Amino acid sequence: MHIPEGLIPAQQAAAWYVPAVSFVGVGLVGLKRRLVVKPELRPLIGLMGAFVFLISLIPLPVPGLGTVSHPCGTPMAAILLGPFTATVLGSVALFLQSLFFAHGGITSWGANVIAMAVGGSFSAYGVFRVSRRAGLGIGVAAGMAGLIGDLVTYGITSFQLALALHGDEAVLNVWGAAFASFLPTQVPLAIAEALFTAGVVVFIANQRAELLEGAVVRP
Amino acid sequence: MGVESGAAVKRWVLILLVAGIFVAAVLFTDSRWDGDVTEGAATPLAEKAGVEESEVLPWKIDGDLLLFFFLSGGAVAGFAAGYYWRTLFPGSKSRETM
Numbered sequence: 001m002h003i004p005e006g007l008i009p010a011q012q013a014a015a016w017y018v019p020a021v022s023f024v025g026v027g028l029v030g031l032k033r034r035l036v037v038k039p040e041l042r043p044l045i046g047l048m049g050a051f052v053f054l055i056s057l058i059p060l061p062v063p064g065l066g067t068v069s070h071p072c073g074t075p076m077a078a079i080l081l082g083p084f085t086a087t088v089l090g091s092v093a094l095f096l097q098s099l100f101f102a103h104g105g106i107t108s109w110g111a112n113v114i115a116m117a118v119g120g121s122f123s124a125y126g127v128f129r130v131s132r133r134a135g136l137g138i139g140v141a142a143g144m145a146g147l148i149g150d151l152v153t154y155g156i157t158s159f160q161l162a163l164a165l166h167g168d169e170a171v172l173n174v175w176g177a178a179f180a181s182f183l184p185t186q187v188p189l190a191i192a193e194a195l196f197t198a199g200v201v202v203f204i205a206n207q208r209a210e211l212l213e214g215a216v217v218r219p
Numbered sequence: 220m221g222v223e224s225g226a227a228v229k230r231w232v233l234i235l236l237v238a239g240i241f242v243a244a245v246l247f248t249d250s251r252w253d254g255d256v257t258e259g260a261a262t263p264l265a266e267k268a269g270v271e272e273s274e275v276l277p278w279k280i281d282g283d284l285l286l287f288f289f290l291s292g293g294a295v296a297g298f299a300a301g302y303y304w305r306t307l308f309p310g311s312k313s314r315e316t317m
Contacts, residue, residue, distance in 0.1 A: 006273030007265050047303035050296045057292070063243055067259060098275055100288045106275050161261055165268040174264065181260040207308055 001069060001182075002056075002094065002112045003157060005105025008164040016160070017110030023118050024091045027084035034085070044211055045085065048077040052086070053093040055196075056116065057101060060189060067185045071193035072116050075124030075149030079142055079201055080211065083121040090117025115156040124149030124197075138212075139202040146197030150190035154182045 008016070034041060055073030062068065073093075077086035091113045098104035104112050124145040131141035162175035204211050265271065280288065 001261065003261070004272040005275045007261060007270055043303045043306040047300055047307060050300035050303065054293065054296045054300065057289075063240065096292070100280065101292060102275070102280055102285055105273075158260070161264055165261075165264040165270060167268050178260055178264060181263075185259065211307070 001154075001157065002097065002104030002116070003108040003160060005098070005107055007105075008108050008111055008160065010107065012160075012164055013107040013110060015110075016108075016114055020091070020110035020113035020118070023084070023087050024113065027088040027091075030082075030084050031088055041081070044080060045089070048073075048081055048086070049089045049092065052077050052089045053096065055193075056090070056093055057097055057103060060192065062185050062188050065184055069185045069189050071146075071189055071196065072120040072150050072153050073193075074117055074120035074153070075146045075193065076142075076197040076200055078121035078125040078149070079128050079145055079197070080204065083118075083125040086121035086125075087113070087117040090121065111160045112157075115160060116153045119156040120149040120153040123152035138205050139198045142201035143194040143198035147190045147194035149197075150193045151186065154186050155179055158182060 031045075035045075052073035055071050055076075058070055059068035060070060072090075074086050074090045077089050081089075091109075094104055094109055094112050094116065098106055098109055098112075127148045128141050128145035131144050132138070136144070158179035159171075159175050161178050162171050166174040201212075
């Protein structure tokens with residue numbers, strides 16, 4: 001989920017904006033530099049931008065539960081383009097979704113960027129790199145990155161909600177309760193995200209292996 | 220030939236698997252999926268704290284207008300994804316002519 005408008009107090013919303021804008025700024029500068037050096041990345045960036053927008057907007061039903069949620073897409077973008085570029089793509093998707101699709105909010109944009117764009121991208125990228133160094137196959141590494149990136153996103157969102165809405169209770173208790181209430185819906189979605197991420201990355205590795213160099217290029 | 224038919228079988232198995240999951244989801248659940256996961260996680264917390272969601276814009280986007288935006292956004296993003304996918308992976312026929 002994206003945190004809707006109005007749920008986070010103004011001060012906290014502003015505080016989440018600071019790191020969000022910093023990450024997006026660094027990502028934009030790096031992206032501009034990369035496109036000068038490697039303009040052939042343009043189609044992959046366009047593809048990932050469209051994927052992140054679609055994947056993080058589509059409500060997928062979870063059979064048996066009667067709930068819907070969405071994957072993130074940022075883990076896949078981070079593996080293929082690096083975490084800073086994935087952060088930029090995620091932040092653009094979140095901005096458009098909050099404006100036109102009643103999905104997220106403008107004041108909560110900073111918090112959502114930190115959860116989905118930064119958290120999802122960097123955790124997935126880290127898991128992918130560590131898994132590859134540990135000798136795991138590219139599909140398994142990408143799948144684990146998709147799974148962890150998705151769950152980390154919802155872990156951060158739960159923390160942000162707990163921080164904003166804990167009232168008299170301890171933040172950690174509310175965080176745990178909020179994250180636990182996400183899990184029944186989000187675990188199947190995380191598995192779906194893992195399969196999709198692994199499928200796309202393996203396909204690209206088989207068809208255009210040179211594109212995967214983006215995974216090791218710094219922003 | 221064998222490789223091609225194997226790939227076609229794989230593709231159809233995948234399509235049927237995904238279709239089966241969605242058909243099963245519709246048939247074996249009483250709920251109408253009328254709520255995002257927000258309903259189960261964020262809304263109870265917000266109600267307890269006495270906080271309500273508010274609109275992003277001064278005017279409200281809902282009903283068929285929201286549907287319009289969803290379909291338009293999905294179509295544009297889908298077109299862009301297809302266009303860039305085709306640029307990156309032209310396919311065997313296009314590659315042969317290049």
